[in-house]
Amino acid sequence: xxxxxxxxxxxxxxxxxxxxxxxxxxxxxxxxxxxxxxxxxxxxxxxxxxxxxxxxxxxxxxxxxxxxxxxxxxxxxxxxxxxxxxxxxxxxxxxxxxxxxxxxxxxxxxxxxxxxxxxxxxxxxxxxxxxxxxxxxxxxxxxxxxxxxxxxxxxxxxxxxxxxxxxxxxxxxxxxxxxxxxxxxxxxxxxxxxxxxxxxxx
Amino acid sequence: xxxxxxxxxxxxxxxxxxxxxxxxxxxxxxxxxxxxxxxxxxxxxxxxxxxxxxxxxxxxxxxxxxxxxxxxxxxxxxxxxxxxxxxxxxxxxxxxxxxxxxxxxxxxxxxxxxxxxxxxxxxxxxxxxxxxxxxxxxxxxxxxxxxxxxxxxxxxxxxxxxxxxxxxxxxxxxxxxxxxxxxxxxxxxxxxxxxxxxxxxxxxxxxxxxxxxxxxxxxxxxxxxxxxxxxxxxxxxxxxxxxxxxxxxxxxxxxxxxxxxxxxxxxxxxxxxxxxxxx
Numbered sequence: 001x002x003x004x005x006x007x008x009x010x011x012x013x014x015x016x017x018x019x020x021x022x023x024x025x026x027x028x029x030x031x032x033x034x035x036x037x038x039x040x041x042x043x044x045x046x047x048x049x050x051x052x053x054x055x056x057x058x059x060x061x062x063x064x065x066x067x068x069x070x071x072x073x074x075x076x077x078x079x080x081x082x083x084x085x086x087x088x089x090x091x092x093x094x095x096x097x098x099x100x101x102x103x104x105x106x107x108x109x110x111x112x113x114x115x116x117x118x119x120x121x122x123x124x125x126x127x128x129x130x131x132x133x134x135x136x137x138x139x140x141x142x143x144x145x146x147x148x149x150x151x152x153x154x155x156x157x158x159x160x161x162x163x164x165x166x167x168x169x170x171x172x173x174x175x176x177x178x179x180x181x182x183x184x185x186x187x188x189x190x191x192x193x194x195x196x197x198x199x200x201x202x
Numbered sequence: 203x204x205x206x207x208x209x210x211x212x213x214x215x216x217x218x219x220x221x222x223x224x225x226x227x228x229x230x231x232x233x234x235x236x237x238x239x240x241x242x243x244x245x246x247x248x249x250x251x252x253x254x255x256x257x258x259x260x261x262x263x264x265x266x267x268x269x270x271x272x273x274x275x276x277x278x279x280x281x282x283x284x285x286x287x288x289x290x291x292x293x294x295x296x297x298x299x300x301x302x303x304x305x306x307x308x309x310x311x312x313x314x315x316x317x318x319x320x321x322x323x324x325x326x327x328x329x330x331x332x333x334x335x336x337x338x339x340x341x342x343x344x345x346x347x348x349x350x351x352x353x354x355x356x357x358x359x360x361x362x363x364x365x366x367x368x369x370x371x372x373x374x375x376x377x378x379x380x381x382x383x384x385x386x387x388x389x390x391x392x393x394x395x396x397x398x399x400x401x402x403x404x405x406x407x408x409x410x411x412x413x414x415x416x417x418x419x420x421x422x423x424x425x426x427x428x429x430x431x432x433x434x435x436x437x438x439x440x441x442x443x444x445x446x447x448x449x450x451x452x453x454x455x456x457x458x459x460x461x462x463x464x465x466x467x468x469x470x471x472x473x474x475x476x477x478x479x480x481x
Contacts, residue, residue: 022230022267058368060403061413065432090337098371170233182428 002043003083003115003135004152005029007159008198009049012175012191014128014163016051017087017119019172026100027051027177028067028107029083029117030074044082044113045154050189051177057086057099066178067106073190081107085133087119094120094134096143108138116143128164131156162201171197206241214246218253225260232267235260240273255284262294266301274298289315293324305332323353330362339370357383364396373404391423395430402437413437 009029016025029046052066067081074080084104088094096104096118104116116136124132135152136143150156166172171194176187206217217238224235239261247254262277278298281291292315299308309332315325326349333342346363350356364379380397387393398416401409414437420430 059399061433
């Protein structure tokens with residue numbers, strides 16, 4: 001089984017990291033709920049991502065609130081939480097830490113094909129010429145890193161073009177993560193405006 | 203490429219006041235500071251008077267954040283020209299070296315400041331930041347602890363230390379740092395709420411009860427603090443299902459009272475939903 005990302009999911013992950021270049025950021029990936037429960041899927045398509053926090057990622061209460069609320073939202077929209085992404089604070093640090101492993105493990109309890117994604121800050125540029133992800137799959141209670149390639153994208157060329165365009169136009173200034181939502185409940189962490197911009201550029 | 207004043211229809215005074223607000227409230231919106239500050243410096247330098255020096259400093263630091271070494275260098279040159287022997291300007295030069303990842307040169311500069319003036323807190327804190335940037339967390343923690351033994355009142359340092367401890371998952375020590383901050387700032391709802399989050403993360407019945415109390419206190423200090431409200435709800439929920447144990451016979455009493463409070467908090471959430479404050 002392998003994880004694939006849509007343009008919207010990849011875009012919002014990178015916009016989140018670009019909005020807070022001086023902080024660690026993390027978030028969740030959601031996939032559509034598989035209709036046939038018995039037959040296994042050949043690949044999981046992550047259609048969207050929900051940016052969670054920036055700054056201190058290692059505190060539990062708000063993370064639990066976020067997971068609960070996002071789970072409820074997923075159930076309403078026939079999604080399932082399928083993965084976790086994190087970008088560390090330091091440029092050269094791309095290894096998953098305890099927080100990443102704990103949250104990803106919790107997600108894989110509910111969704112066995114869950115993946116953990118670490119952003120490679122050192123290759124993150126405005127042009128997005130290369131995918132900047134490390135994807136980790138859960139095997140035998142360990143997280144193993146996959147070979148990086150453009151296979152994990154539904155459409156890499158489109159993802160690259162649209163992400164570069166949105167970074168250029170500074171769309172990350174209007175991205176809302178769960179932290180922003182907690183600061184002002186009117187901020188919508190589903191980011192409908194950014195979703196519209198992505199669709200518009202497709 | 204139109205200027206900020208044209209795009210947003212603001213005067214140079216408004217731009218200057220915005221910069222002051224961002225400076226006083228310690229915002230890290232570096233891209234905006236660079237855009238506004240660069241235009242102010244290039245177009246309106248003569249009108250700013252003595253304010254220009256502090257604006258050069260603010261814009262320089264923001265420029266370092268945005269990798270605008272050209273702008274940072276020109277601000278630094280102006281400041282060096284005006285204040286040739288200043289330690290404050292030397293520290294800015296050190297920050298530029300840090301941004302270029304020339305950590306050894308930066309350390310040498312800070313050491314020379316400290317030789318001249320061993321009480322210079324800014325240089326000591328920059329050295330600790332270098333350790334943090336290099337990923338040497340345990341050394342940064344050790345140096346910061348030594349610094350705080352001398353400068354016990356430095357709140358920024360206590361907060362930085364609490365962050366370092368949280369990243370290392372040493373929640374007990376992070377809680378201690380936040381306790382120091384709460385003692386000196388009893389009306390600050392943010393410290394209360396962060397302390398509660400740390401206690402909640404530590405876990406265990408006592409810590410959860412404490413977390414609940416401090417979330418409630420944060421809410422009392424600011425009833426719009428949503429993290430405190432959510433935290434109070436989580437704390438009540440977590441402590442309302444404790445069984446009776448001989449060691450803690452009061453647990454069930456707390457649990458029952460907490461279950462009632464869960465209902466009160468749920469009513470408050472519905473009220474907020476009604477006011478349209480949620481999405």
